[in-house]
Amino acid sequence: MSLTLEHLSLGYRQGLIVDDLSLTAEAGRLSVLLGPNGTGKSTLLKGIAGLLDPQQGRVVLDGQDLATMSRAHRAGQVVYLPQTTPVGVRITVFEAILMALKVHGKVRVTDADLALVREVLNELEIAHLSPRYLEQLSGGQRQMVAIAQALIRRPKVLLLDEPTSALDLYHSLHIMAVLRRLTQSQNMVTLVAIHDLNLAARCADDVLAVKGGKLQAFGPLHQCLQAELIQTLYGVEAEILPGPDDSLLIYPRLAG
Amino acid sequence: MSTDAIMARQEDRHHYRQHQGRRLQWVAIGAMLLLGLFLLDMTLGPGKLGLAQVAATLMDPDGADVKSRFIIWDIRLPVALMAVLVGAALGGAGALMQTILNNPLAEPFTLGISHAAAFGAALAIAFGAPLLPWEWAQGYMITLNAFLFACLSAGVIFLVSRMRGSTQETMILTGIAILFVFSALNAMLQFAASAETLQQIVFWAMGSLGRATWPKVGVTAVLLLLACVLLSRSAWRLTALRMGDEAAEAMGVNVNRIRLLVLLLSSLLAAVAVAFVGIIGFVGLVGPHMARMLLGEDQRFFLPGSMLFGAILLTIAEMLSKSIIPGILLPIGITTSLIGVPFFVFLLVVVRRRSWS
Numbered sequence: 114m115s116l117t118l119e120h121l122s123l124g125y126r127q128g129l130i131v132d133d134l135s136l137t138a139e140a141g142r143l144s145v146l147l148g149p150n151g152t153g154k155s156t157l158l159k160g161i162a163g164l165l166d167p168q169q170g171r172v173v174l175d176g177q178d179l180a181t182m183s184r185a186h187r188a189g190q191v192v193y194l195p196q197t198t199p200v201g202v203r204i205t206v207f208e209a210i211l212m213a214l215k216v217h218g219k220v221r222v223t224d225a226d227l228a229l230v231r232e233v234l235n236e237l238e239i240a241h242l243s244p245r246y247l248e249q250l251s252g253g254q255r256q257m258v259a260i261a262q263a264l265i266r267r268p269k270v271l272l273l274d275e276p277t278s279a280l281d282l283y284h285s286l287h288i289m290a291v292l293r294r295l296t297q298s299q300n301m302v303t304l305v306a307i308h309d310l311n312l313a314a315r316c317a318d319d320v321l322a323v324k325g326g327k328l329q330a331f332g333p334l335h336q337c338l339q340a341e342l343i344q345t346l347y348g349v350e351a352e353i354l355p356g357p358d359d360s361l362l363i364y365p366r367l368a369g
Numbered sequence: 370m371s372t373d374a375i376m377a378r379q380e381d382r383h384h385y386r387q388h389q390g391r392r393l394q395w396v397a398i399g400a401m402l403l404l405g406l407f408l409l410d411m412t413l414g415p416g417k418l419g420l421a422q423v424a425a426t427l428m429d430p431d432g433a434d435v436k437s438r439f440i441i442w443d444i445r446l447p448v449a450l451m452a453v454l455v456g457a458a459l460g461g462a463g464a465l466m467q468t469i470l471n472n473p474l475a476e477p478f479t480l481g482i483s484h485a486a487a488f489g490a491a492l493a494i495a496f497g498a499p500l501l502p503w504e505w506a507q508g509y510m511i512t513l514n515a516f517l518f519a520c521l522s523a524g525v526i527f528l529v530s531r532m533r534g535s536t537q538e539t540m541i542l543t544g545i546a547i548l549f550v551f552s553a554l555n556a557m558l559q560f561a562a563s564a565e566t567l568q569q570i571v572f573w574a575m576g577s578l579g580r581a582t583w584p585k586v587g588v589t590a591v592l593l594l595l596a597c598v599l600l601s602r603s604a605w606r607l608t609a610l611r612m613g614d615e616a617a618e619a620m621g622v623n624v625n626r627i628r629l630l631v632l633l634l635s636s637l638l639a640a641v642a643v644a645f646v647g648i649i650g651f652v653g654l655v656g657p658h659m660a661r662m663l664l665g666e667d668q669r670f671f672l673p674g675s676m677l678f679g680a681i682l683l684t685i686a687e688m689l690s691k692s693i694i695p696g697i698l699l700p701i702g703i704t705t706s707l708i709g710v711p712f713f714v715f716l717l718v719v720v721r722r723r724s725w726s
Contacts, residue, residue, distance in 0.1 A: 204667050
């Protein structure tokens with residue numbers, strides 16, 4: 114199973130934001146999407162999810178063009194989690210996850226539906242949150258619920274837009290570890306836009322770097338994440354040091 | 370299936386029931402309260418009828434004496450039913466508008482739909498209706514014109530929502546602009562009107578369930594039923610809207626389409642309610658608010674709950690409008706706000722704090 118972007122160009126009326134991007138991502142691997150602010154990371158994720166019509170090119174999942182799929186079918190295959198989670202919503206965690214499962218289904222809830230919700234709650238270790246309202250949760254907990262809402266649809270492609278941006282160290286590490294585990298166990302193509310390079314280096318299999326809407330690099334972490342790439346992307350000089358457990362540590366030097 | 374799997378399933382079912390049981394409990398309590406109030410409502414008014422007599426006359430009209438049959442079936446029942454139906458329509462319309470516009474202040478009143486309808490009615494009272502030779506046609510002319518103007522204002526909000534870059538805020542602000550435009554137009558009409566017309570316009574706008582007739586009850590009931598059937602199929606998608614537009618879109622919900630459909634449907638509900646009984650504020654605000662606190666925003670419970678609480682509120686208001694000054698029927702628009710405001714403040718200050726802690 115693989116996800117292929119073929120000469121994908123995305124944009125709005127003002128111009129192209131993602132420019133002629135081609136690559137193939139394999140299932141079971143977690144890719145981090147790196148790039149400076151305002152460089153089209155969110156646009157790219159939305160484009161892959163089919164929330165934006167491509168100006169040119171196409172997105173192909175397992176040989177099938179996503180543009181030819183129905184809205185509901187596509188939403189079950191490719192799941193996109195926006196940057197923000199809803200605030201002040203009086204829906205329980207259980208209901209929110211059940212809704213994500215049933216959104217295109219019947220109003221009636223079956224035992225099988227309940228079992229699926231329970232399974233996802235257990236998988237993400239958030240069963241204790243089940244009866245609580247979303248408005249009572251912290252940012253990290255809401256993010257976990259959003260991930261649960263995505264997982265219950267058993268997607269083939271999971272796209273996340275800065276899921277850790279509002280989270281503390283523990284929750285950032287926890288969510289990325291969960292994503293990495295699920296990517297392998299569910300055999301998904303997972304693409305995570307992220308700014309924290311050290312966090313990216315800890316959990317990524319692959320790196321996808323974009324700047325100005327153009328592809329800068331795509332490939333295995335150790336091969337791609339070099340000082341030159343960081344210089345190109347962010348204009349920051351950095352040292353890449355070998356870390357414990359075969360990991361990489363990125364140490365940026367302040368300019369000037 | 371293994372014993373473990375069966376056990377797990379039973380446990381799931383148990384959790385779910387526990388989860389939903391409380392909500393159903395509130396709905397049941399509400400329904401029983403409504404039934405009680407509904408019957409009690411029919412005992413009030415000139416001509417003494419006890420609760421038992423009301424119940425007996427309802428159950429067995431042919432067995433009852435002519436007088437109580439006439440009072441119940443021809444006078445009080447349509448009014449009491451109209452209170453329930455209009456309350457439900459306003460509560461439902463408020464809930465829908467709040468959901469699609471993501472704003473707890475949205476309701477037919479604050480979106481200007483009520484004022485547009487009032488202007489339509491005033492226009493008919495001042496110019497159109499007197500030209501018609503038949504009295505029954507005059508009544509319908511006023512209602513129809515109110516309905517047309519309510520639809521017109523909903524149409525404007527609808528068009529604005531279609532414009533590029535328009536957000537929920539744009540829609541709300543448009544509603545508020547419509548409210549001001551139509552209350553200004555209304556004031557102008559009142560300023561220019563003769564004393565007799567002025568009185569009619571003002572009384573119409575204050576709202577009265579006394580205008581209820583069986584055909585009006587029928588139309589409102591059919592529309593409400595239709596709305597319930599349509600909405601029951603979209604309950605999950607409406608709940609998805611509460612996750613935010615982008616998240617709902619990513620779940621495969623056609624956000625623009627459902628927002629437009631629901632806007633039209635809720636405007637229609639509001640328009641019929643206002644056209645038949647006049648301006649009634651607050652029910653569309655407080656009904657959904659109570660439902661949100663007690664039942665949450667899972668639309669499978671939130672929508673019916675908002676309708677139920679709307680119906681309860683309007684029935685209480687109707688009972689008060691009959692009993693505050695004995696022998697005089699106060700306009701329902703007045704009593705609704707009179708009981709609505711203190712109740713709303715009570716909810717905000719006391720109950721909300723407790724339920725959220």
